[in-house]
Amino acid sequence: MAMKIGEGKFKENVNKNIEDTFMRGAVASAQERLRTRRLDAAEELGNWEEWRSHGEEIRQHVLNNLDYYLHELAENLQKRGGHVFFAETADEANRYISEVVKANGGKKILKAKSMVTEEIGLNGVLEEEGCEVIETDLGEYILQLDEHDPPSHLVAPALHKNKEQIRDVFTQKLDYKMTSKPEELALYAREKLRQEFLSADIGITGCNFAIAESGSVGLVTNEGNAGLVSDLPKTQVVVMGMERIVPTFEEFEVLVGLLTRSAVGQKLTSYITTLSGPREEGDADGPEEFHLVIVDNGRSKILGTEFQSVLQCIRCAACINVCPVYRHIGGHSYNSIYPGPIGAVLTPLLGGYDDFKDLPYASTLCAACTDACPVKIPLHELLHKHRQVIVEREGRAPVSEKLAMKAFGLGAASNPMYAAGSKMAAAMMKPFTKNDRISNGPGPLKAWTEIREFPAPNRERFRDWFKQHEKGGGEQ
Amino acid sequence: MIHYRDSFLNNVARQLGRSPNTSVKPERSWQFRPQDKTLTDRNQDELLTVLRDQCRLIHTELIETTSSKLSEVLEATVTLYGGGPISIWQDERFTEFGLDTLVNETWPARYVEVNEWRAERGRENIAQAERANIGITFSDITLAESGTVVLFAGGGKGRSVSLLPRNYIALVPKSTIVPRMTQAAQEISRRVQAGETISSCINFITGPSNSADIEMNLVVGVHGPVKAAYIVIEDR
Numbered sequence: 001m002a003m004k005i006g007e008g009k010f011k012e013n014v015n016k017n018i019e020d021t022f023m024r025g026a027v028a029s030a031q032e033r034l035r036t037r038r039l040d041a042a043e044e045l046g047n048w049e050e051w052r053s054h055g056e057e058i059r060q061h062v063l064n065n066l067d068y069y070l071h072e073l074a075e076n077l078q079k080r081g082g083h084v085f086f087a088e089t090a091d092e093a094n095r096y097i098s099e100v101v102k103a104n105g106g107k108k109i110l111k112a113k114s115m116v117t118e119e120i121g122l123n124g125v126l127e128e129e130g131c132e133v134i135e136t137d138l139g140e141y142i143l144q145l146d147e148h149d150p151p152s153h154l155v156a157p158a159l160h161k162n163k164e165q166i167r168d169v170f171t172q173k174l175d176y177k178m179t180s181k182p183e184e185l186a187l188y189a190r191e192k193l194r195q196e197f198l199s200a201d202i203g204i205t206g207c208n209f210a211i212a213e214s215g216s217v218g219l220v221t222n223e224g225n226a227g228l229v230s231d232l233p234k235t236q237v238v239v240m241g242m243e244r245i246v247p248t249f250e251e252f253e254v255l256v257g258l259l260t261r262s263a264v265g266q267k268l269t270s271y272i273t274t275l276s277g278p279r280e281e282g283d284a285d286g287p288e289e290f291h292l293v294i295v296d297n298g299r300s301k302i303l304g305t306e307f308q309s310v311l312q313c314i315r316c317a318a319c320i321n322v323c324p325v326y327r328h329i330g331g332h333s334y335n336s337i338y339p340g341p342i343g344a345v346l347t348p349l350l351g352g353y354d355d356f357k358d359l360p361y362a363s364t365l366c367a368a369c370t371d372a373c374p375v376k377i378p379l380h381e382l383l384h385k386h387r388q389v390i391v392e393r394e395g396r397a398p399v400s401e402k403l404a405m406k407a408f409g410l411g412a413a414s415n416p417m418y419a420a421g422s423k424m425a426a427a428m429m430k431p432f433t434k435n436d437r438i439s440n441g442p443g444p445l446k447a448w449t450e451i452r453e454f455p456a457p458n459r460e461r462f463r464d465w466f467k468q469h470e471k472g473g474g475e476q
Numbered sequence: 477m478i479h480y481r482d483s484f485l486n487n488v489a490r491q492l493g494r495s496p497n498t499s500v501k502p503e504r505s506w507q508f509r510p511q512d513k514t515l516t517d518r519n520q521d522e523l524l525t526v527l528r529d530q531c532r533l534i535h536t537e538l539i540e541t542t543s544s545k546l547s548e549v550l551e552a553t554v555t556l557y558g559g560g561p562i563s564i565w566q567d568e569r570f571t572e573f574g575l576d577t578l579v580n581e582t583w584p585a586r587y588v589e590v591n592e593w594r595a596e597r598g599r600e601n602i603a604q605a606e607r608a609n610i611g612i613t614f615s616d617i618t619l620a621e622s623g624t625v626v627l628f629a630g631g632g633k634g635r636s637v638s639l640l641p642r643n644y645i646a647l648v649p650k651s652t653i654v655p656r657m658t659q660a661a662q663e664i665s666r667r668v669q670a671g672e673t674i675s676s677c678i679n680f681i682t683g684p685s686n687s688a689d690i691e692m693n694l695v696v697g698v699h700g701p702v703k704a705a706y707i708v709i710e711d712r
């Protein structure tokens with residue numbers, strides 16, 4: 001399963017990542033920065049709640065009418081000369097893309113960051129076919145150079161690496177001779193990647209939102225790499241999750257605004273590009289051949305169920321940036337390309353409970369994620385639902401509970417996370433107290449204790465711990 | 477070509493608990509429309525103020541001028557950015573705004589290389605844009621709130637001109653300024669609904685290319701331009 005990014009078990013990953021002090025510091029400060037920026041951006045817009053509600057109603061409308069809009073999208077893209085392939089499985093998608101690559105004699109493939117291509121494991125498939133696949137998003141490029149180190153954050157994938165580590169990777173792999181200054185590193189990468197752009201045969205991108213009325217796909221980046229990937233190679237392949245679609249440009253605009261504000265706290269990112277099929281007659285750049293691959297890969301099974309709202313997700317990572325558990329265990333612990341609260345909900349649905357049943361327990365159900373979500377997905381409720389399903393419907397023993405509790409620092413006083421408690425308290429309490437959840441009595445606590453077999457002493461400790469850190473809420 | 481659409485959509489509809497609908501346009505009746513009251517009460521001068529403030533946040537130089545001074549101002553800006561080679565769109569607005577002398581005489585006389593995007597030259601255009609120190613285009617729609625120029629590419633308006641050169645200058649007629657992306661989206665959607673063929677590539681560009689992928693430090697110019705300037709022109 002390509003969603004998996006490690007062999008370790010959740011607990012081992014947690015412990016390993018907790019020992020990595022840099023990673024933890026980096027995660028915490030990035031979380032803080034992205035979170036603050038998001039709050040600023042939301043405030044600036046004014047009536048943020050209204051925007052969220054609008055985002056939510058658009059996403060719900062689209063999911064409920066998905067067949068109509070996908071049909072319209074394909075119809076309009078075909079009119080513009082594009083090819084559309086509907087893939088029910090990862091395999092089908094990969095096979096089609098391999099064929100397109102082969103038919104075009106493609107050897108060098110440039111990619112702009114795309115979660116769905118990670119999800120279906122496309123790079124591996126293409127590499128097996130003898131292609132060179134180059135990620136062009138700076139963060140992904142760094143990870144790829146470093147022997148396919150998996151990403152740890154949706155928006156900032158190389159978050160767990162410091163600049164010296166990045167310099168070392170560049171020195172080893174690219175014959176880099178300068179300092180670890182971010183500007184120098186980035187400029188060097190720019191030059192290296194430019195050469196690749198100019199000689200690539202095929203460009204592959206994801207799709208933030210497709211636009212049904214015009215048969216377009218929309219790409220959102222800060223680096224401008226998606227623009228280059230779709231501009232220079234002769235053939236372009238766009239891979240989209242089937243739910244990433246809007247009716248018209250008007251809804252596109254609303255969701256892009258919610259995405260950029262929630263993901264990076266910007267009003268808009270530097271580059272937003274809409275592509276409607278191949279270049280036109282008389283154009284000298286842009287792809288001559290354009291393929292859109294629409295991927296199901298387990299998504300339709302979520303439609304019409306109590307988990308449908310998870311498909312509203314626009315992959316902004318706001319929920320990750322407020323998650324106290326993510327802060328302490330880091331992205332790699334989730335063992336999935338989708339980390340944090342959204343990952344804990346989505347991964348078991350796409351990848352099955354066999355591999356990922358621990359994930360719904362990697363949460364305090366504190367609801368910070370739900371409050372942050374720009375399209376109002378009730379994430380903590382969905383996590384809770386997972387737990388019910390695992391125990392009641394699947395009849396599985398909730399063995400992972402204790403593990404997950406422990407990982408969160410509730411299990412044993414010797415747990416490093418527990419020891420680090422006071423430092424993380426301020427940041428952790430913010431989302432809780434802000435929404436008045438603590439004074440509401442056992443809001444989050446109740447959710448925890450509803451779980452069968454939750455040991456009483458731990459419950460006591462959790463309460464003490466909460467109290468103790470509530471006092472220290474101002475420090476950090 | 478469309479492959480496997482029917483079976484795919486049948487399955488989607490089945491999951492939704494109904495038969496497939498591919499012909500009846502779903503009714504969109506939104507309860508919320510915050511975009512209708514965001515910056516919509518500003519006049520053109522007030523929008524320019526919004527744009528000016530925003531440019532400070534996105535590392536973008538904003539220069540204001542009149543159409544009679546434009547040629548001078550553009551020449552000075554180009555010199556400031558280190559001169560040629562320059563890549564520009566083939567676009568009648570260069571003539572309309574009185575830039576022909578600058579482009580065809582002044583610059584060449586000073587050995588500043590200027591390359592106009594000519595579709596018939598094919599990939600050579602890309603090589604020129606790649607070598608260029610500065611790319612210059614007009615803005616088709618300008619978004620005050622986010623500091624964004626919207627470019628409709630196609631024909632003589634190559635996509636690469638705003639993307640490949642080291643520096644980028646957008647010429648912004650003041651009349652192109654609208655409150656925010658909402659108005660651009662409405663205009664594009666109107667054209668689609670009217671049956672027009674929209675540009676196969678529309679770029680919404682907000683300042684220079686940047687990345688925060690190294691320890692969350694903002695670095696400009698990762699793939700696209702390192703520097704960006706907007707020259708706002710009081711229309712004639």
Ligand code: SF4
Nearest residue numbers: 313314316317319373
């Ligand atoms: S669940 Fe919501 S907050 Fe989390 S990534 Fe998706 S849209 Fe963003």
